[in-house]
Amino acid sequence: MAVPWDTLRRFALLTGLYFAGAVLATLYLRTPEDVTLFWPSAGVGYAVVVRYGLRWVVIVPAAMALLHALVLPVPAAFLPYSLGSNTLATLLAGWYVHRQRRDLHLEIGDGLLLLRGGVLLGLVSAAIGTVGLVESGMLPPGDSGRGLVLWTLGDVLGITTLAPSLSLLFGREDGAPRMRIRGGEASRRERIAWGATLALCLAAIWIAGRSGNLYALGLVSLPLALLLWAAIRFSPLLAMLATIAVVVFLSLLTGIGLGGFTRPLTLLDSAVLMLLLILISVIPVMLSVSNYEKRSTAIALFRRATLDPLTGLLNRSTFEERAREQLATGDGELALLYLDLDHFKLVNDATSHVAGDDLIRGVADLFATEFERTVLVARTGGDEFAALLPASRAAATASARRLLAAIDALRVPWQAQVLTTTASIGLAFGRAPHVDFDSLLSHADAACFAAKELGGNRMLAAAPDSDEMQVRAATMRSALQVREALDERRFVLYCQPIVDLIAPRPPQRHFEILLRWTDAGGVVRAPAELIAAAERYRLGPRLDRYVVDATLNWLEQHPDAAAMVEHCSINLGGATLVDEEFSDYFAARLRRSNVPTERLCLEITETSVVRDRSRAQRFIGRMRELGCRFALDDFGTGFCSFGYLQDLDVDYLKIDGSFVRDLEHSPLAEAVVRSITDIAHVLDKRTVAEQAQTEAQLDRLRRMGVDYAQGYVFRHPQPIDAFFAAPAA
Known part of the structure; x- marks a missing residue:
């Protein structure tokens, strides 16, 4: 061969x-x-x-x-x-x-x-x-x-x-x-000065030897000092090459007897000379390596603190810090690009997080291709990226469109599959004097969210004065209020009865837990905006944990009141339904409680079930094994498909209040309520009419066979203490 x-x-x-x-x-x-x-x-x-x-x-x-x-x-x-x-x-x-x-x-x-x-x-x-x-x-x-x-x-x-x-x-x-063999801290001028000094020192040793000076070899401390200088200031390779030159020069002088030096004649003389040369060759090299190792460690720590380890782009905190500096000092046009991949969770769930990481790296490479190194580019979250462009509106828009097209065309091989994705981009623009970074980011994030809501794979530019941007900003403020209220436990449990239309019983028997919150001024407020914000910013599972824990704590602390309860309904959000950690938490919390699990009824919305039926069915199955009951809330406003009800193990269908309110003047509403009730009874389920407000509505509901009703016609929501203290009328 x-x-x-x-x-x-x-x-x-x-x-x-x-x-x-x-x-x-x-x-x-x-x-x-x-x-x-x-x-x-x-x-x-x-x-x-x-x-x-x-x-x-x-x-x-x-x-x-x-x-x-x-x-x-x-x-x-x-x-x-x-x-x-x-x-x-x-x-x-x-x-x-x-x-x-x-x-x-x-x-x-x-x-x-x-x-x-x-x-x-x-x-x-x-x-x-x-x-x-x-x-x-x-x-x-x-x-x-x-x-x-x-x-x-x-x-x-x-x-x-x-x-x-x-x-x-x-x-x-x-x-x-x-x-890395280049680098060091010295300038070119310093290296030239150092080289000239080393040459002079070696020449001085030669001249001293030629003159017959007995102590000429003592001048070896001069090149040794310069080698230490090189070890500290120059790259390791330069320090090592200089060490070779010095050792070879000194060994030739003393080993051969050049320049007036005498060759070592005895074993002791030879051993001492060779040990001296070994030390001269070792000490600068070890010092240089040690210095290089410290610099490398410092660089690694700096990279870890400032860069995203997966993509090599800036991390969120570094990006925000440098963006604030650029906004404070920049005098030209700037554009903030905020990108969020569409349906990226499907990639992780269908393949693996390793495959998702490969796709993230592919997107990061597209950013590096599109933008120059001077542009601030960061991975700000799991599948979110940002870039601050010193560019006009037209140039930034063109870059965003090219980036969208490149991501849409991206193909990442993974085992026997090919991974693809699309993205939504929000753009926010500014001129000097620039607004603060938080405002610019809020506008870009709002535009990105709007692009995603429109189906994704598109770019939208922010208009700060538009109604959409104002609503988005209000939602972000509500999310902050949710977090603050949870941290300070400023949520209050309210109750509203669910009444049997055929044989009414005390309201404390069957009721729904509702939530209110107290603002900074101590005013109790309805949580509609906060709950929507919590769902948008993934705070829903934490909020639901709070409600579950607070409800069970109250019932455990009031055993006489708990003994009256037959069904206590608790709402769960869509994100909670597919959160495996919440499922584990709830099961563990029920095992620690003395409240019988069959007295708890978990209310889930129709849209959250249809969004991920397999996970919803697993959650319902696990909780039913523990003894919990289930109600399908707001039924009729979502996909309203009766086909999946046969496989969905729930006890109650809660008819959305919009149909109940229109019963008296809308034949369509009456037909919807009647259909839901008939289908529920065929499937051996019970119906609950929400938001009943008048006796006339109750009469119609009874005639159509609706089993339960809930609304102001019976009682307004009350704090849980007042609810159980009220007479059972």
């Missing part, structure tokens, strides 16, 4: 690099029997096997064979030891690193791991190589200890000098994680 050209080219390049390091090391040898003080090839081979894998250790014997054939002949008896010591030690060190951690990063922990592997390489290579020197007669047995120490330190020095920078460079190639 043919070897790929890229593999051959890499093999040649890496082998040549290892060979060059070995050639450099030969400059330190006075005789063939010497042990070099600096073995750069150890760092090359180590970096190669760590980065590319253990199989690439083949470059070591290839380069060593080339070295001994062309540059450094050795006795035949030593050749296997030379090749084997470097190859086996590099292989073992690479295996050790891969066994500890497969993916390496620019971190202190990984740096220490590489250092441990480098020491292992040096010890193993020195042990095998020293035995070879003695066996081949190149080193007297008495000098084996000296050879072992120098060989080990030479390999370690080569690894600490070259391995970090080569690992960083190799890691930038195909398929490898791309480490």
Whole structure:
């Protein structure tokens, strides 16, 4: 099988690099029997096997064979030891690193791991190589200890000098994680000044050595200080390359005896010199990595605090903060685009949230394609996005239309399916001096909601003075009032009787729980607007929890009153009906209560049932197993289909009050009431006429066979305490 050209080219390049390091090391040898003080090839081979894998250790014997054939002949008896010591030690060190951690990063922990592997390489290579020197007669047995120490330190020095920078460079190639090798805090002028200063310091060491100064080597503190400067201010790669230059320069001066310096003559001199060079190669690199790690952590924390983790766009809080700044300082036209995906919940329910996340990322990519990087773009919620555009009305409108078309055309493959979606967009515009961000967002959100109500897949521009915008703003204020009233428990339970038209009984036997709330001034008010706002802003389940809990608490605290109750009706909103958490909560609350569950009747609307029949049926089934009864509220105003009633296990049909009020002058209303009553009796259900106001209406209801009635003709709603204290007339 043919070897790929890229593999051959890499093999040649890496082998040549290892060979060059070995050639450099030969400059330190006075005789063939010497042990070099600096073995750069150890760092090359180590970096190669760590980065590319253990199989690439083949470059070591290839380069060593080339070295001994062309540059450094050795006795035949030593050749296997030379090749084997470097190859086996590099292989073992690479295996050790891969066994500890497969993916390496620019971190202190990984740096220490590489250092441990480098020491292992040096010890193993020195042990095998020293035995070879003695066996081949190149080193007297008495000098084996000296050879072992120098060989080990030479390999370690080569690894600490070259391995970090080569690992960083190799890691930038195909398929490898791309480490950030640029950056740092220094300007180009500072880097030039630093480089000139380093060159002067190295020249000063050379001149001092040439002058015969005994303390010339003490000037090594000057380049070391500059290396520390580089570690703090520059990128890790630049600090590592500078470290290589300084170590090679100092090792050549002292190891070869250039510039007036004397070669180390004893083992102690050599060991001290090599340990000094190792420290010079390690300290700046470790400091640079530590500084880089801290910067990376700070950047990661900043990104986590400001960006949405799924899409990489700004998160809501950061977007609002920067948008407020731009509105405060901007002097041109601005447009706020607010986007909400249509029916996105269906994607999560039909596939999975993982699929939904893929679709969200696809939409985010469309935003990045449409808008420049200078435009503020954010994911503000689960399926909601926003963008603040420094653009005219016409330009912003054109961008919104292109975005709508791109989302409509978006296709995201998911397993055997293709995910699609559409969006609704609201636009709000402003000129300097700009309105505050909350007002602009309110207008854009209102326009987006209106677009969604019209069927979605469209864009609407906000008109702040329109009736629709004013109604929308009022709804938002009502939602805030709901939340505030819930937090401060300012809702009050009221009761209204449901009366048997054939055999009336005390009103406390059968009644409906109604809700009132007290405003900031203490005035009791009807909750119609608040309930509508609660449903719009997903506060319905929380509001219903409050009503259920307050009702059960009152009955538990008044056992004599609770003993009179046969049916206590409690309304549940459409969002509550499909809320699994509410179902679990209600079941647990009933188990803790001493109120018999068969005395509770849960009222649900016809429209909420038809919206999601399967979930509604599951909820009804679970609650009926606990003993609760059910009433279908406002029947006749929704889809009014009798077909699903046979499968819907409810006890009462509550005829909407609009038909009851029109009984006296509308044949159509009478026909609707009669039809509902007849169908209910066929299905063995009972009917309740809502909003009965006159005796004449009651007479007609009795003649048509309606079972129960509720309305002002009997009693206005009363606070629950007053309701149970009133006489049973």
